[in-house]
Amino acid sequence: MTITEHFSNTCLRMNNKIALVDIKKQYTFIDIYNYAGKISAYIHKNYQLCGDGIGIFINGSAESLILILGIICSGNYYIPINSENPQELINETIALTNPKLLLSPNNCKTATLIPSGTPLVFINEILNCTQELLFKNVTDESPLYAILTSGSTGHPKIILKNHLSMDEFIINFTHCFDIDETENIGNQIPFYSDAAQKELYLLIYTGCRITMIPQYYFALPYALVSYINSHNITILPWVPSAFDVIVKFNILKKDTFNGLKCTFWVGERIKRTSIEYWRNHFPHVRHVNIYGMSELAGICTYYNMNTELPEIIPIGTPLPHCTLTFWDGESISSQGELLISSCSLATSIITERGLQTIDTVTLCYNHHFLRFYKTGDYGYLDQSGNYVITGRRDNMIKINGYRIDTSDIERTLERNTLVDNTSIIFYDNQLFAFVALSDDFPEARKALREFASQNLPRYSQPHTYYFLSSIPLNKNGKKDKTSLLNKLVLGEFNHGNPQ
Incomplete structure (x- = not known):
C-alpha cells in the first residue's frame, strides 16, 4: 500500500480527531485531508507535475507538514529546505536539487529571497482557491521524498526514498513499539531533518497526534515541561542534546512529565549521565536508543535502555525488516564495519555526477545473496547479541x-x-x-x-x-x-x- 493510500484511509477513519498542533493552531484529520487534496489539485491544475521534486520550506509550523502531505498526494516527491539556513546555502540546495516548484508556509521571509526561475507559492494562495480535491495514484516504487546531506564526506548528495521503503519501515516500527492513535508525539527535531520524517509517517499510519514544540522552549526548560504537560504528550523522539537540557538544569527535581510513556534517543551519542538521570526519574517509561542513517527510510535497530547499561550503549537489535552484520574487510564477522540489508534502503542518490544507484555490496548471508549497504560505522556484536558501534571510518587515525x-x-x-x-x-x-x-x-x-x-x-x-x-x-x-x-x-x- 502506498503512503497516499495510508493517509486517505487514516484521515477518513480518524475524521475529527486532532492530528496536528503547533503554537498557533490545531488541525483535525479531516482538515489535513481536505487541505492536502486542495494542494494536490492546485499543483496539477497549475503546474501539471507528477513524479517531480517539489521544494518545501520548513519553518516549525504545522503548515509545513500540510504542504508535505499535499505534495505526497499529488504524486510528486518533496524536498525539505531549512528556512533558517543562510541564503547562500538555500540557493545552493535549490541549485543541486532542482525542484520544479517551491511551496512555503505563510510568513516565511526566507522564501521571498530566492533567485527567480523556480515558481514559488505560499500556502494561503492555494487554500484560498476553490477547487476539487485530488489524490493521485502512484506505485510503491514512486519517489516519496529527497533529503540533501553531506554525510561525513563534506560533499553534498541527495538521497531518494520511495513509498515502499517507508511503508516497510513504518509497519515494523509501529508493531515493535505498539504505537496507535492514542499517542501524542512531542516533535523536537525539525522536519527538514531526515530523523524527523518517521514522526509524520507514524501519524499517517496510526492516526496518532503530532504536537510541534517551538525550539525556544528548550532555552526555557520549566516552560517546556508546562507545554508538554498541557498538551498531554506521551512520546518524546529527541536528539540526546535535547534530553541533556532537562538534566543540565535538574528540572525533574521539582517538576515532571505527567503522561510520558516512551523516549526515543536518536542521532547522537548518548551521555550516560543523561540516560541515568531520565531512568531514575521515569523508571516505568520505556527509554530507547534508535539507530539509522540517511540512506535508509526510518531506522534499523533499537536498544531498550531500561536494563543495566554496559560501558558503551549498544544500538541494539534489528527491526524485523532489516538484516545487519559486520565485515572485517575479507568476510562476514562478529566485528568490523557495519553492513545493512533492507527493503527500506534508499533506491538512488543524486550527486554532482548525476543520478547514481546507492553504493552496495552483494554478499552470501545464511545461504542467500543479499545487497548490503556499507555504513562506515565500526563496532562488534556483544555477548547478548546487541550491535555496538565504537566509531566511524572517518575517525580512524594513526599516531x-x-x-x-x-x-x-x-x-x-x-x-x-x-x-x-x-x-x-x-x-x-x-x-x-x-x-x-x-x-x-x-x-x-x-x-x-x-x-x-x-x-x-x-x-x-x-x-x-x-x-x-x-x-x-x-x-x-x-x-x-x-x-x-x-x-x-x-x-x-x-x-x-x-x-
Missing part, C-alpha cells in the same frame, strides 16, 4: 604506530560530569580537544586534564585543549568538525590561549 578512534577519546572525556560536549580533531599529527564545560573555571579545566591522564592511554591523550562555550553544530545538528578544523588551520584559535 606513532598506534591506531586510534577519536570518538573513543570523546566518549572518555564526556564521562566526566564537568563536560557538556567535546570534539577531537587530528591535525598536523597532533590531537586537539575542543571542550565545552558545564561550568567553565580554571579548576575544572585542570581537573579535566587530570581525568584524561588517568583514563586515556598516553598515546591518545590530547596535545592541546581549547575550551569553548559550546561545540559548533552543522545544519544536521551534528558536531561541525569541518568548521573546527578550518579555524584551526587558519590559526583562529591561537588568539585565545590554548590550555
Whole structure:
C-alpha cells in the first residue's frame, strides 16, 4: 500500500480527531485531508507535475507538514529546505536539487529571497482557491521524498526514498513499539531533518497526534515541561542534546512529565549521565536508543535502555525488516564495519555526477545473496547479541604506530560530569580537544586534564585543549568538525590561549 493510500484511509477513519498542533493552531484529520487534496489539485491544475521534486520550506509550523502531505498526494516527491539556513546555502540546495516548484508556509521571509526561475507559492494562495480535491495514484516504487546531506564526506548528495521503503519501515516500527492513535508525539527535531520524517509517517499510519514544540522552549526548560504537560504528550523522539537540557538544569527535581510513556534517543551519542538521570526519574517509561542513517527510510535497530547499561550503549537489535552484520574487510564477522540489508534502503542518490544507484555490496548471508549497504560505522556484536558501534571510518587515525578512534577519546572525556560536549580533531599529527564545560573555571579545566591522564592511554591523550562555550553544530545538528578544523588551520584559535 502506498503512503497516499495510508493517509486517505487514516484521515477518513480518524475524521475529527486532532492530528496536528503547533503554537498557533490545531488541525483535525479531516482538515489535513481536505487541505492536502486542495494542494494536490492546485499543483496539477497549475503546474501539471507528477513524479517531480517539489521544494518545501520548513519553518516549525504545522503548515509545513500540510504542504508535505499535499505534495505526497499529488504524486510528486518533496524536498525539505531549512528556512533558517543562510541564503547562500538555500540557493545552493535549490541549485543541486532542482525542484520544479517551491511551496512555503505563510510568513516565511526566507522564501521571498530566492533567485527567480523556480515558481514559488505560499500556502494561503492555494487554500484560498476553490477547487476539487485530488489524490493521485502512484506505485510503491514512486519517489516519496529527497533529503540533501553531506554525510561525513563534506560533499553534498541527495538521497531518494520511495513509498515502499517507508511503508516497510513504518509497519515494523509501529508493531515493535505498539504505537496507535492514542499517542501524542512531542516533535523536537525539525522536519527538514531526515530523523524527523518517521514522526509524520507514524501519524499517517496510526492516526496518532503530532504536537510541534517551538525550539525556544528548550532555552526555557520549566516552560517546556508546562507545554508538554498541557498538551498531554506521551512520546518524546529527541536528539540526546535535547534530553541533556532537562538534566543540565535538574528540572525533574521539582517538576515532571505527567503522561510520558516512551523516549526515543536518536542521532547522537548518548551521555550516560543523561540516560541515568531520565531512568531514575521515569523508571516505568520505556527509554530507547534508535539507530539509522540517511540512506535508509526510518531506522534499523533499537536498544531498550531500561536494563543495566554496559560501558558503551549498544544500538541494539534489528527491526524485523532489516538484516545487519559486520565485515572485517575479507568476510562476514562478529566485528568490523557495519553492513545493512533492507527493503527500506534508499533506491538512488543524486550527486554532482548525476543520478547514481546507492553504493552496495552483494554478499552470501545464511545461504542467500543479499545487497548490503556499507555504513562506515565500526563496532562488534556483544555477548547478548546487541550491535555496538565504537566509531566511524572517518575517525580512524594513526599516531606513532598506534591506531586510534577519536570518538573513543570523546566518549572518555564526556564521562566526566564537568563536560557538556567535546570534539577531537587530528591535525598536523597532533590531537586537539575542543571542550565545552558545564561550568567553565580554571579548576575544572585542570581537573579535566587530570581525568584524561588517568583514563586515556598516553598515546591518545590530547596535545592541546581549547575550551569553548559550546561545540559548533552543522545544519544536521551534528558536531561541525569541518568548521573546527578550518579555524584551526587558519590559526583562529591561537588568539585565545590554548590550555
